[in-house]
Amino acid sequence: MKLHEYQSKLIFAKYGIPIPKGRVAATAQEARHIAEELGGRVVIKSQVLVGGRGKAGGIKLAKNPEEAEQLATQILEMEIKSLPVRKVLVDEAAAIESEIYFSITNDRAKKKPVMIASSAGGIEIEEVAAQTPEKIIQIHIDPLLGLRDYQARDLAASIDLPRDHWKEFGRIAQALWQIYHETDATLAEINPLVITKEKKLLALDGKMIIDDNALFRHPDLAEMRDLDEEAPEETTARKYGLSYIKLDGNIGCMVNGAGLAMTSMDIVKLFGGEPANFLDIGGGASHEKVAAAMRIILSDPNVRAILLNIFGGITRCDEVARGILAAMDEVKPKIPMVVRLVGTNAEEGRKLLADAKMITAETLADAAKKAVAAVGKTASTRIPVMQESVVPVGAPPAKNHQKNRSVR
């Protein structure tokens, strides 16, 4: 779960990391009031959960409250990477002398948290990492020991931080480690951490991502989730414990297991179709959960056919069939459905669906081909698909795919 900049910085402040004075505003008037309170120059910063806000024009400097209101009006009307801006952070402008990059994240290859710092902070940090990797310093932290003070000192020395700042940097480093550890963050990032003209360290921008799996022990953080920033279907999906990502195609997919769900999408594409979504119903799904999944898929107007691929293990195919029937009864979809049930209680599941006029398939490739063909029949422009009769069972599909292309 991503946190907004203003949310991240409030957490920083709670742990004693210095941040600029400022507050979040939902209207331009509020932004003006905050600017009046702060006095002097302020920065108006769009609060959306994507990177590249500055480059998109979502971060502006205002000289006075009037300008703050004017710029906030502009920014609040913007969309950044197709996300509408709903809030702006109004921060006191800082007099910057230099910018540092500073973060902690998980290094999955090393199985340890890693603290990263660079004297070349700011928006071009990824460029720096690619062009001059020697300017990026990484120190791995033993998760059983935590960050040791000497490691923070080493980091400060490695990025040539003036000695006057080492103590303060050490305190900020310990605070960032505490934040990362105590909030179950997968990322706690300050970019930039600036040295001001007044020779103080100040966290000008913050980004945090919290491990969704750990939210059970952080109800306060779970409440910070911004539902406006995700598609409504994704919110519904999470409520039911489903994992759903909307895509641009027209074949709705419902599968158990993330790997198999991705594979089903891959095969749809391999046979010339376009998946409308990724949807993993997880292990041991109940019929209520399956029905919810079905409703989510059908709420996408682009969906022309549905591919259901269930390989029962913990998941029981008869339970899935009951969910499908319940959802169909309610939504009465008019689009073709291709169903493949294998594994635990598959026979019972197939019997339940026997009267539901569904297209059945034995293998995954067969199911994908039939779904692509079904869309071809309903779509106005026919999508080229392999002819069923051309494909002997067990033949290498890639070869057939090629053959079909040359025929076309």
Place this chain on the structure above:
Amino acid sequence: MSILVNRNTRVLVQGITGNEGLFHSEQMIQYGTQVAAGVTPGKGGEWVLGGKIPVFDSVKLAMEATGVNTSVIFVPARFAADAMFEATDAGIPLIVCITEGVPVQDMMQVRNYLDQKKVRLVGPNCPGLLTPGESKVGIIPGNIASAGNIGVVSRSGTLTYEVLYALALAGMGASTCVGIGGDPINGTNFIDVLELFEHDPQTEKIVLIGEIGGTDEDRAAEYIAANLTKPVVAFIAGQTAPPGKRMGHAGAIIEGSAGTAADKIKALESAGVKIAKHPEEIPLLLK
């Protein structure tokens, strides 16, 4: 021969009185696995599954009483790390954690602790281990796989079943199937299992099932090129997945642009691995 589990494996089930623990213990017993004991703190002294399996309060007590040598964990995610620490401290040499959704910082602590001990962890968030015809430790449906000479190692769950099923339909069987789990931080990795298969006389060919994210497949590719004599066929899921959600700048700095299916396929191909376009193509490439 096989790797990691065989007919002599004596299994302890942590979380045996929960729904999943109980259901899958029964499935394992039906398959022929020697399930010798269970642990549920507070329920020591009870007997489950028709009075056949004793329940203990702790792993240590269960081990002393029954001589188990492998533990399979079904406890809820919030207790999973503790269960892994407990099994480790009790001296269980092989731990298989089925539990899904373990917080990643818990796993970093577990993994770093385990690395100091002589303990092998498989998982978490994995389907477990299956040596067809001998023993299954975990949740892989036993009836879909037959015994044979193909070693299977996978990061996925149901996709693994799909592959075992495709092998069985083609008349092929597995020596052992190892589901290493899809979490960012886990125990046993591809290289560990490849090494075991390379030295297992029953295993003649290897199937590797990977997916997008991380760099484990890339490292496996390097290992294969340098160390493996047995042929490997691979499938990578997520070739059409939209670009993953980026972890801020730090993720890009740590992992660069690695982690896409295309990158992994390229790395594996250059190590001489044959790549299947979909799971049902795997048996054809093994011939």
